[in-house]
Amino acid sequence: ETGVTQSPTHLIKTRGQQVTLRCSSQSGHNTVSWYQQALGQGPQFIFQYYREEENGRGNFPPRFSGLQFPNYSSELNVNALELDDSALYLCASSNRDRGNTEAFFGQGTRLTVV
Amino acid sequence: AQSVTQLGSHVSVSEGALVLLRCNYSSSVPPYLFWYVQYPNQGLQLLLKYTSAATLVKGINGFEAEFKKSETSFHLTKPSAHMSDAAEYFCAVSPQSGGSYIPTFGRGTSLIVHP
Numbered sequence: 001e002t003g004v005t006q007s008p009t010h011l012i013k014t015r016g017q018q019v020t021l022r023c024s025s026q027s028g029h030n031t032v033s034w035y036q037q038a039l040g041q042g043p044q045f046i047f048q049y050y051r052e053e054e055n056g057r058g059n060f061p062p063r064f065s066g067l068q069f070p071n072y073s074s075e076l077n078v079n080a081l082e083l084d085d086s087a088l089y090l091c092a093s094s095n096r097d098r099g100n101t102e103a104f105f106g107q108g109t110r111l112t113v114v
Numbered sequence: 115a116q117s118v119t120q121l122g123s124h125v126s127v128s129e130g131a132l133v134l135l136r137c138n139y140s141s142s143v144p145p146y147l148f149w150y151v152q153y154p155n156q157g158l159q160l161l162l163k164y165t166s167a168a169t170l171v172k173g174i175n176g177f178e179a180e181f182k183k184s185e186t187s188f189h190l191t192k193p194s195a196h197m198s199d200a201a202e203y204f205c206a207v208s209p210q211s212g213g214s215y216i217p218t219f220g221r222g223t224s225l226i227v228h229p
Contacts, residue, residue, distance in 0.1 A: 040222075090157055
């Protein structure tokens with residue numbers, strides 16, 4: 001059973017650019033959630049995808065968007081990057097159909113916007 | 115609406131001493147409650163969870179937590195701290211109903227263990 005993997009692990013972008021972060025969910029999981037964790041803070045919910053549909057969204061602007069693919073992997077896209085977007089981005093997978101209350105987290109992608 | 119408050123951004127203990135990390139929650143519906151640990155430059159790992167079965171929940175690495183509805187608390191304890199317990203700890207709450215599992219996290223408590 002493979003765990004949740006995220007790529008890349010680190011990324012440096014310039015303000016105004018666009019970025020795509022990737023997440024492979026754990027085998028057997030159909031739900032992926034994305035979180036932003038600023039330095040010294042707890043993770044903040046961005047959105048969740050269930051069976052390729054957005055299933056909930058946190059208080060983030062539309063320039064944060066996502067996709068989930070038929071194999072349940074997922075992408076997080078951020079347009080028009082701002083300095084405050086610098087953070088650790090975490091992906092978590094679970095299986096909503098099994099009433100799975102546990103989400104398994106990846107190692108995260110550290111995004112630095114300069 | 116749901117939220118958690120973790121009391122104390124930093125907790126410092128000596129190796130071998132009791133660990134107590136405090137978490138109070140607010141939820142308009144019966145909650146699920148979780149404690150996660152995060153080591154530097156790592157993702158989050160689940161320590162334990164409360165899902166309306168036993169109120170005293172035992173987790174990994176010798177940690178346990180007790181759900182107290184009257185106090186809206188879910189404090190994390192460990193009888194004897196080990197150096198390897200030094201990490202960031204997050205309490206999280208999620209509604210039991212609705213099908214979606216979207217936990218809301220606290221700001222975290224950094225556990226410092228002194229030799």
